Amino acid sequence: MSKALSPTWWREAIIYQVYPRSYLDTNGDGVGDLPGITDRLEYIAKLGVDIVWISPFFKSPMRDFGYDVSDYCDVDPLFGTLDDFDKLIAKAHSLGLKIMIDQVMSHTAEEHPWFVESRKSRDNAKSDWYVWADPLPDGNPPNNWLSVFGGSSWQWDSRRKQYYLHNFLVSQPDLNFHHPEVQQAHLDCLRFWLERGVDGVRLDACNFHFHDRSLQSNPPALVRDTATVSDVNPYGMQAHIHDKSQPENVAFLERLRVLLDEFGAVAIGEVGADDSLAVMAEYTAGGNKLHMAYSFNLLTAVCTAKHIRTQVEDFKARVKDGWASWSVGNHDAQRVMTRWGGAHPTPAFGKLVLAMQLSLKGTPCLYQGDELAFTEADVPYELIQDPYGKTFWPEFKGRDGCRTPIAWTEAANGGFSSGQPWLPVAPEHIAAAASVQEADVDSMLSFARRMIAWRRSMPQLTRGEIVFFDAPEPVLALRRDLEGERSVIAIFNLGAQPAGFALPEAAGAEKLENPGLPGEVVDGQVSLPPHGAWFGYAR
Template sequence: MTPSSNDNAPWWQEAIIYQVYPRSYLDTNGDGVGDLPGITAKLDYIASLGVDIVWLSPFFKSPMKDFGYDISDYCDVDPLFGTLEDFDRLIAKAHSVGLKIMIDQVMSHTADAHPWFVESRANRDNPKSDWYVWSDPLPDGNPPNNWLSVFGGSAWQWDTRRKQYYMHNFLVSQPQLNFHNPDVQQAHLDSLRFWLERGVDGVRMDACVFHFHDRQLRSNPPALVRDTSTVTDVNPYGMQAHIHDKTQPENIAFLQKVRTLLDEFGAVSIGEVSSDDALAQMAEYTSGDDKLHMAYSFNLLTPEFSSAHIRRQVEEFNERVKDGWGSWSVGNHDAIRVATRWANGKPTPALSKLVLALQLSLKGTPCLYQGDELALTEADVPFELLQDPYGITFWPEFKGRDGCRTPMPWTSEAPNAGFTTGTPWLPVPAEHLALAESVQDQDPQSMLNFQRAIIHWRRTMPQLLRGEIAFYDVPEQALALRRDLPGHAPVLAVFNVTDQPLSFDWPQAAGAAPLEGHGLPGEVADGKVTLPAYGGWFGTLKA
């Protein structure tokens, strides 16, 4: 990275995260599933994007009922992805090309095949009997409360061995760990240390609001405002106010333990925050410099794409998260691809370029998702090829997450776009062939080369890396902002978030000097803004 604009600034506040979904990156052994050697083979490509941190979705041993987010051994690589030696080679290669590796830690639950759960469910008096959330039934045989699973139905599953219910926030096969048991916490800290000692540079904490539950198992009340940021409106999960099944205050002390361990190795953390009031948890979990380094929510992973929505999310974050740090994400393995989600039915490379430029202009650490650098659109996976149990449950109104998880298209010339020589675990959409990396690499105007260029350009602008942010009142079709950093000229930016040309007066930009090198089309002259569809402009004011 370039030197910080502030000698005391943490490096990760100026970094960019790039998420790799291992199953879909590159398959090197022909079994149709991406693997660790495939990621290692593409680390030079990832480095060419200008990113700093590579977040790897889970590659640990797993029955794969939730594709790695159901872990049966926290300290080993699933043979589907390779070996521990493959991981060590990946770490060594990443560090040699200047990349840091962040692993995904799924702490709130395990697979039901995990030895911990196998022992816990055996009877009520074994050493791990209290490692999971168990409860007797109500007198009428029903579960102890009304808690729901994110993936549909009750959050309680009857177990005939113990003649009790166990809790699961997600799949039935993902039993909830009991974080009120200190042995559970220590087991996770030990597992994390295992990877830190192997050279891991950071951790992404999956579902980190789910660690603890209400000891009294009180039922949740109805939601006063239905949460549709993390679940669709066909899912009754959003009808509850989730005040007892997650976001419990005991989580703070555990996150502090995690931070102490990470600080021992100089490693960083980012938390996935999905709750009824995500900003409240982001503020709580990132404040004080003793918990998470940064957090991201689903607030920009929603269908709404408007200047008002984006401005509201950023301003509320800044107002409520006083001394913490955020990470703005517009795409990941759980959301419809942004090139489709925000396109209003008409995805174009211009939209993808505009969205990236806007994301890179917000205060915070950007988190990018594989394939968005190619402007990949959401794949329409037919029901008979669906893999995601979430989508299978809620089909057809909600098709699940497979559409954003299809394989990376590396070349238009080889079968399966060069992803595998076998049968891919998800189909490669025909429309992705024209967007393949090999095609875009040769096109100076491609989304891929735009991303490389604007990330490089952003590094020369310390105001965009560390500056404070404020917004201007302009027509609703546009988003206009300012980034201020002491000792540097203020940077102005304006974006047309529509597919129609736009012009208006912006008196605050009068006298601003345009900046070159970002790659967006647009002009501001004498305070008059002229932007094509999905155009944008950057400029500086006199300091």
């Protein structure tokens, strides 16, 4: 891949997400920091990825661990300084890596100066920068909108004697994107980082920017949303047609794209919606909004060939020129090894999932630790930090289990910190630490490096069209077609028992040497061991 020559290099790229609190702590306070990321950039570069997405590191009271921003243009001292960030950018670029920052635009922390001023009165300069509403005659909130984190999304404020909207925590008031000054303020803050050399932006909850000004109540959901939220959360009981995914957001994303194009930067949007694929298609179509988007549709507990095929085909059917990013793990979802692999996932399963993800049409997004096949950590209630988990415990334990610190070595705390980690390092992760896997040619880490390098050598897998074959569960069968190249067939056994598949292009099918996934073909019949895969050229 030639990033310098291809205007759509990001379509061929791989994104690697870093959750800074849990990557590497260099000052012994138990929390990862920017110098820690800088220290591990060679590790990331050796993995073979292209873009490093760093979750929020801006000034914040940390009630939602950085997704509640109090200053968009500075680094929180917990993570370091602006100088530390500049050094990180410089080193990343020297290694050929691009840096993508996380922008949380829909809401701020209540400590943000914008909200401090807005809540003072109903007639100050920023009084309309947030979503305020009078109570109903009986004192209740203006409508039935719910917070993703539980309960009403309206909070009474005694200063203004009004309710303010918060789609997430009470301490995360929602900005009023209908106000043009709010939009411009965010674009100005983003320009600050682009001028420092940032190569891209991940937009958190990007379909939450606007709300229905009429404040109509949401109707009941005809089909409950269990992709975005846990089924113990009443949020999924509503059809969210008034509190998010409003049409005005398209025009704002177009303004955002103009700014990004000025710097040659890219954007990926997080979409959590009742019909996420439709919103993804809308936000990526036309080449004048987001470059790509991802949803929670592959971050659910459903691991069937039909489900995976449906997500890719439905997106493809809805948009011709847009682009998806396929993520099976991130900081908001139970680790894929446990979520899809069960209580005792095998090493082969981790390799299969990565190979499958890298074979879909779209930009893969990998989450730190998945290249090491880390399972979900068990964090006891007394150590839980996530407010989401505290609210819905024990049926939903929150997001801490996927956020525990990375184990780099077999030393104390996995070599993550010389102090007490903010979350415990899982003992099973220490046993499978990066240093242990580094020395094992059959490890998940070694396989990930080989698989990523192999994908880069196969233009069919980075730029080709995708067609699925009808196959019995748990087999996922697909073909990638690229003009001027031989079509590649990929067959995956998602199950724990041997499986077979009869190739439609049986005669002459040629097995491709791949990074080490077991699978054989005899007379057009592919035989796959548990969690095996087969790659071959079509006739």
